[in-house]
Amino acid sequence: MVWNTDCEFQSRAIVDGDNVTFTKVRNFFWRTTRDRDENWDDNITVNVEEIKDVWFVVDHFHKIHGLAHTFLTIEFNDGTCLSFSFEARRIKGQRYHPWDGMWRNYELFLLVGHESDLLGLRTNARGNKDYMFRAITPPGKEKQLLKGLAKSMNSLIDDPIWYHSLLTTCNTSIVKLVNKVTPGRIPFFLRNFLPGYTPKVAFKLALIEDWGGFEKTLELARIDQKAMLWDGKGDYSEMIRSHLPASKNK
Secondary structure, eight states, rough: OOOOGGGOOOOOOEEETTTEEEEEEEOOOSSSSSEEEEOEEEEEEGGGGGGEEEEEEEEEEESTTTTOOOEEEEEEETTTTTEEEEEOOOTTOOOOOTTTTTTTTEEEEEEEEHHHHHHHHHHHHHOOOOEEEEEOOOTHHHHHHHHHHHHHHHHHHSSOOBBBBTTTTTHHHHHHHHHSSSSSOOOGGGGGGGGGGHHHHHHHTTBOOSSSSHHHHHHHHHHHHHOOOOOTTOOOHHHTTTTOOOOOOO
């Protein structure tokens, strides 16, 4: 099978105590969706004890508000920001469309990449509307979450499953993972099937920090306009976080 170059490799996670090594980490630099520098980093190792924050990202890529992409970024104390995105893996020349995703046209895979790639693609190359929320995780659960992502990543390599535009998506995969880490943490909501509406659910369930009520939190969490100020030379992740509220718990 020949895959599109942006989903050419699947990372395998190697867990050794508190260290997790990812064998392929996407590190593209996107000027536009067609003009990019392609690079895959080998053997990026992080330590679960060094997790600083978990971030929940909502990417509005469609004029229909409910159609959006969600993914997670894990930030470490040394400034490393790795993003984890459940996506539809596409063969060469294939494009994603929600309708096609209803009929077993894509495999589900878990992409790991630098935040400057996965989020920068959406904010700077595509010009989408994007929101980034600091997740609230009970003590120790952020470590279990990272190891859960590692387990899911390996499982999808060893036992592939189909992507489905309603039932097996970016957001339903995150919900399933969170509920494995903390059973019952996210109840069943129809809005779980429409990722564009998840911020309100996450806010009501105290899954994300309250930055002054829901509307104010939404306003402060929007980062695409600020991300467009990135010149490609400085640290993308550091720059966008300079516009976000500091953690109330640190």
